[in-house]
Amino acid sequence: MGLAIFALLAYVAEAFPVGSNLAPANSSSSGETPSTDTIFESTNTEVDLKAIPFKEPGTIKLIVLDPGHGGKDYGAIGASGLNEKDVTLKVAKELQISLRRALGAKVLLTRDTDTYLTLSERTTFANKEKADIFISIHANASTRRAAKGIETYFLSYEASDNEARKVAAFENEVVKLEGKTHGAPTSEIEAILWDLTKSNAHHESSRLAESIHNPLVKALRGENRGVKQAPFYVLMGATMPAILLEVGFISNRKEERALARKKTHAKIADAVTDGMLRFEEVLNKASGLVKLK
Numbered sequence: 001m002g003l004a005i006f007a008l009l010a011y012v013a014e015a016f017p018v019g020s021n022l023a024p025a026n027s028s029s030s031g032e033t034p035s036t037d038t039i040f041e042s043t044n045t046e047v048d049l050k051a052i053p054f055k056e057p058g059t060i061k062l063i064v065l066d067p068g069h070g071g072k073d074y075g076a077i078g079a080s081g082l083n084e085k086d087v088t089l090k091v092a093k094e095l096q097i098s099l100r101r102a103l104g105a106k107v108l109l110t111r112d113t114d115t116y117l118t119l120s121e122r123t124t125f126a127n128k129e130k131a132d133i134f135i136s137i138h139a140n141a142s143t144r145r146a147a148k149g150i151e152t153y154f155l156s157y158e159a160s161d162n163e164a165r166k167v168a169a170f171e172n173e174v175v176k177l178e179g180k181t182h183g184a185p186t187s188e189i190e191a192i193l194w195d196l197t198k199s200n201a202h203h204e205s206s207r208l209a210e211s212i213h214n215p216l217v218k219a220l221r222g223e224n225r226g227v228k229q230a231p232f233y234v235l236m237g238a239t240m241p242a243i244l245l246e247v248g249f250i251s252n253r254k255e256e257r258a259l260a261r262k263k264t265h266a267k268i269a270d271a272v273t274d275g276m277l278r279f280e281e282v283l284n285k286a287s288g289l290v291k292l293k
């Protein structure tokens with residue numbers, strides 16, 4: 001698996017056709033930004049990462065966190081006006097501190113402000129930095145207002161169920177903003193994805209998802225919707241174990257309220273860190289970290 005595969009994967013990410021039965025993401029590139037100041041409790045994001053006690057890094061040395069959406073891409077929007085792009089950024093910042101503290105690893109964010117990034121820019125960043133782990137953070141949405149709970153995803157060509165297919169379609173919608181119209185032959189895409197699903201990094205992604213999912217469900221006392229697989233473009237180009245978290249439903253009033261709270265962001269951060277420590281243990285018992293070469 002070399003650069004050619006990565007280039008093809010990036011190409012696939014841009015070229016895949018998109019469809020969704022969910023309410024579309026608010027993707028207006030103009031228009032006013034709904035303020036979240038009254039929804040979020042104030043958070044101190046000006047944390048000096050250098051001031052966090054130093055721990056010698058273990059097997060996992062570099063983690064890239066990807067706060068989903070940003071800028072003109074709002075992601076899902078709750079009934080009270082909470083934007084997914086704001087939740088994902090706040091969770092990522094909490095998690096950055098928590099992981100750094102517990103693992104001693106370097107933790108980078110694909111964005112640390114409200115900026116727009118294409119899906120391929122996110123994984124390209126992780127690959128360029130030679131990250132050991134890539135985690136894309138999202139909040140879920142459904143037209144069924146009662147839908148709630150936590151889902152953890154890793155990449156596959158086939159979605160594990162119909163709901164997973166819809167979630168991937170929703171999260172993939174942003175490619176429409178990227179203005180790409182070219183496409184690759186389906187057989188080529190299938191071959192690449194089939195190749196990828198046989199790789200060690202893919203196997204590690206499934207173990208990473210399992211390690212993080214359970215602590216997350218427990219910490220949030222959320223409905224366990226399971227570890228699932230789906231064709232998320234944002235995971236396609238990653239050459240390291242990569243997962244996507246759906247930390248709750250912004251379309252559910254109760255979960256929207258919870259996702260607005262700093263306390264919830266901290267709970268998510270602690271749980272994911274706990275899961276990451278478990279995964280590191282798994283790696284230590286096995287043959288270490290596997291990346292595509």
Ligand SMILES: [Zn+2]
Nearest residue numbers: 068075138139
């Ligand atoms: Zn999302």
